[in-house]
Amino acid sequence: MALMTGKQYKESLNDGREVYINGERVKNIAEHPAFHPIIETKARMYDMNHEARYADVCTTKLEDGETICRAYKLPKAKEDLTAIRTYVDTVLDDLGGVVYRVGDETIGEMWSLYDAQDRLNEIDPTYAENIKNHVDRIARLDLFHVSANTDPKGDRSKLFEGKAAGTLLHVVEENDKGIVVRGAKFETAAAYAHQAFVKPTISNWTDQSMTPYACGFIADMGAPGLKHICRTPLSTGKNPVDYPLSTRFDEIDTLLVFDDVLIPWENVLFHGNLESAQYIRKTVHRYSAFNYVLRLQRRADFLLGTALLNVEQTGLTKIPAVQEKISQLICYRETINAHLTAAVANAQKSAGGLMMPNQSLLYTGRLYALTNFPKMAHLCRELVGGQLAVTPDSATIADPQIKEYIDQYYTLDGGWTPEKRTKLLYFARDLLNSAYGGHQITFELFAQAPPFAQYMAAFNHFDLNPVRDMVTKAAHLETDAKAELAMQK
Numbered sequence: 001m002a003l004m005t006g007k008q009y010k011e012s013l014n015d016g017r018e019v020y021i022n023g024e025r026v027k028n029i030a031e032h033p034a035f036h037p038i039i040e041t042k043a044r045m046y047d048m049n050h051e052a053r054y055a056d057v058c059t060t061k062l063e064d065g066e067t068i069c070r071a072y073k074l075p076k077a078k079e080d081l082t083a084i085r086t087y088v089d090t091v092l093d094d095l096g097g098v099v100y101r102v103g104d105e106t107i108g109e110m111w112s113l114y115d116a117q118d119r120l121n122e123i124d125p126t127y128a129e130n131i132k133n134h135v136d137r138i139a140r141l142d143l144f145h146v147s148a149n150t151d152p153k154g155d156r157s158k159l160f161e162g163k164a165a166g167t168l169l170h171v172v173e174e175n176d177k178g179i180v181v182r183g184a185k186f187e188t189a190a191a192y193a194h195q196a197f198v199k200p201t202i203s204n205w206t207d208q209s210m211t212p213y214a215c216g217f218i219a220d221m222g223a224p225g226l227k228h229i230c231r232t233p234l235s236t237g238k239n240p241v242d243y244p245l246s247t248r249f250d251e252i253d254t255l256l257v258f259d260d261v262l263i264p265w266e267n268v269l270f271h272g273n274l275e276s277a278q279y280i281r282k283t284v285h286r287y288s289a290f291n292y293v294l295r296l297q298r299r300a301d302f303l304l305g306t307a308l309l310n311v312e313q314t315g316l317t318k319i320p321a322v323q324e325k326i327s328q329l330i331c332y333r334e335t336i337n338a339h340l341t342a343a344v345a346n347a348q349k350s351a352g353g354l355m356m357p358n359q360s361l362l363y364t365g366r367l368y369a370l371t372n373f374p375k376m377a378h379l380c381r382e383l384v385g386g387q388l389a390v391t392p393d394s395a396t397i398a399d400p401q402i403k404e405y406i407d408q409y410y411t412l413d414g415g416w417t418p419e420k421r422t423k424l425l426y427f428a429r430d431l432l433n434s435a436y437g438g439h440q441i442t443f444e445l446f447a448q449a450p451p452f453a454q455y456m457a458a459f460n461h462f463d464l465n466p467v468r469d470m471v472t473k474a475a476h477l478e479t480d481a482k483a484e485l486a487m488q489k
């Protein structure tokens with residue numbers, strides 16, 4: 001079976017999963033008000049794969065002719081990376097918003113592990129086989145696959161000892177069926193996904209006492225003992241006209257608790273091996289960062305488009321200082337674009353024979369996009385002006401008793417009616433000022449690891465030798481060293 005429909009996806013979530021939100025246990029997740037909008041958004045993605053107009057972009061074939069979603073094909077050439085980019089852009093165009101944890105971003109973390117197959121073979125060939133099987137299975141069954149990395153860490157000084165160690169995910173039993181795991185992870189979208197790739201991201205794996213924590217596996221999101229404890233939704237009860245983004249794109253985050261969950265052996269990807277944990281920690285975002293930066297580019301487009309339409313509506317476009325601010329948003333957008341384009345143009349072969357985006361250009365692009373996002377959002381906020389904060393909602397402006405005042409104060413030249421003016425302001429408010437807007441800033445800051453860890457990735461993936469050699473030569477350091485040696489003789 002391949003290519004699920006939206007309807008099949010929604011039905012597949014009725015597997016008895018244990019989901020808690022707003023003080024209640026969820027009965028029918030697809031119909032629950034907190035999840036309904038985002039599940040409809042994901043269902044739309046599934047349906048897109050069945051539409052003839054999207055077939056070339058959204059689907060492709062495996063070697064045996066099976067049709068799969070484009071996002072799930074292992075990248076073996078630069079063209080595959082370009083096709084992933086086109087796929088993400090096409091989906092986000094159709095949806096009219098940005099979603100992150102919808103499968104295509106998180107599959108890349110399995111591809112990073114696929115690259116480690118030779119090393120894993122040395123430890124235990126079953127694990128490498130399991131990884132290959134899962135990469136194939138996800139594509140063929142069209143599963144919504146997410147990624148669980150971060151444990152709620154508690155007291156960092158006691159990570160592997162005492163009570164705090166109980167919060168870190170670890171193996172408590174090994175039997176003929178598989179491993180039994182205990183602990184917790186933070187995980188966006190888990191409550192409405194099919195499975196997660198669970199793995200460690202903590203610490204340096206140097207001490208044998210850490211062995212029970214060094215495990216990676218596929219967890220079924222409906223597995224007995226697994227509890228999804230969800231954060232407060234951002235959009236429930238809100239009018240989609242007033243909040244066009246949050247009412248469709250609130251990707252609910254979860255504290256995913258593993259209360260002694262059995263992981264069958266065929267789902268174990270590595271276990272009890274510090275080297276494997278170390279490897280996944282270093283490489284986990286090798287592919288997934290590409291999709292993440294693509295989404296940040298889309299967020300940059302939204303900032304630029306919102307600021308531009310606003311200054312066009314308010315007649316500010318011709319002021320050079322305003323053009324300069326718009327240009328800053330253009331530079332932001334285009335620098336992200338340049339990183340993505342160059343990361344594909346200079347793509348690198350991985351040890352597993354895949355084509356990975358150029359790692360240095362990708363990680364530096366990720367940092368650039370992430371660290372400048374708040375500044376650019378603020379610039380957009382400044383350009384939209386104070387009306388962003390003071391505009392009445394759609395129910396108020398529809399009141400016939402006040403229509404004449406709204407018409408008077410919200411009509412602008414150039415055919416901008418109060419409806420169009422307020423629609424833009426509502427969009428801008430949701431993008432920049434709403435609970436959703438604030439949540440997104442935190443999400444982007446942490447979704448792919450905290451900034452300090454992203455700086456480490458940039459440091460580790462830039463080849464420092466050429467610049468060291470260049471300055472050594474230009475500053476005649478070698479000559480000096482030779483001269484010094486000569487003097488010592």
Ligand SMILES: Cc1cc2nc3c(=O)[nH]c(=O)nc-3n(C[C@H](O)[C@H](O)[C@H](O)COP(=O)(O)OP(=O)(O)OC[C@H]3O[C@@H](n4cnc5c(N)ncnc54)[C@H](O)[C@@H]3O)c2cc1C
Pocket residue numbers: 101147148149150151152153185186187188189253439442443446447448449450451452
């Ligand atoms: C909205 C949201 C969605 C999320 N979704 C997911 C998900 O889908 N999957 C998933 O696995 N995780 C997810 N997470 C978890 C996220 O990945 C973690 O929050 C993130 O990796 C940071 O880990 P932490 O919270 O344990 O931060 P901590 O380790 O507590 O660090 C907090 C801060 O302390 C400082 N700090 C800590 N250690 C150091 C150091 N060594 N050097 C310098 N500074 C340091 C940094 O400023 C750092 O940002 C999500 C988090 C959020 C907020």
